[in-house]
Structure formats: C-alpha cells, structure tokens
C-alpha cells in the first residue's frame with residue numbers, strides 16, 4: 695500500500711476532522727510541561743483522523759517563535775512515512791495569548807491542505823483549542839471532534 699505522506703484531512707465530506715482523545719491528552723500534558731515556552735508537534739494518522747503526534751523541538755527558545763530546524767522536521771516526516779501514516783497537521787501553543795494565528799504564523803505556513811491547531815494556554819487549567827485551515831490567503835476556523843480510536 696502506498697499512501698500519500700501529505701494528507702488532506704478536510705477533504706472528506708462525511709468525516710469531520712477527528713482527534714483521538716488520548717493524543718489530545720498527551721499533547722496537553724506535554725504543552726503544560728513546556729510552559730512558559732511554546733510547544734509544537736506534528737499530527738499524523740490517516741484520512742481525517744489524527745491518531746499520533748510527534749513532539750517537535752523548538753529551534754529557538756523564544757517564547758513567541760514557532761519554528762523548527764530542518765533536520766528534525768525532515769526526520770519527523772520520515773518517521774511518519776515509515777509508519778505508513780499521513781501528515782495531517784501541526785499544533786503549537788500560545789503560552790500567553792489567545793489561540794488566534796499571529797502574523798508570523800500566517801507567514802510561516804505553507805500547507806493549506808493540513809490542519810493548523812493552536813492551543814491558547816493563558817489559563818493552563820482551561821486551555822482553549824482551535825483548528826484552522828489556510829484558505830485563500832487567511833486562516834479559517836474549522837470544526838473538529840474528539841473521538842476514542844482505541
């Protein structure tokens with residue numbers, strides 16, 4: 695079986711973008727541990743369902759920078775490919791801001807087919823999750839659901 699590495703999680707008419715509850719829980723735990731710094735991860739799975747994530751090292755320890763160095767990004771994509779999954783999105787946190795894409799977020803995003811998740815951590819106990827899709831030059835908020843994959 696040969697599947698596309700780059701998924702299209704919004705392309706399924708009858709399946710809403712879905713995030714496995716366990717993945718959501720782990721992402722949040724790691725994001726909280728990273729505070730006060732940003733946390734970011736690649737999200738992967740198949741079709742419209744995210745079942746795994748790969749935590750990414752931040753290239754700069756700047757609290758407002760969301761960027762990866764080339765080698766760890768390429769390595770992460772390779773491990774997605776090797777596990778026969780698809781890359782479905784990215785997630786990063788805004789430790790001190792609401793989950794609204796910044797201008798730098800918009801400038802640095804080049805994968806309109808993928809889901810773009812931001813978790814606002816201003817109040818770490820009640821983080822706010824948002825998912826966006828890049829469409830016609832701006833981020834559009836999308837719906838998603840949390841599911842129990844297994």
Ligand SMILES: [Zn+2]
Nearest residue numbers: 760795796799
């Ligand atoms: Zn951001």
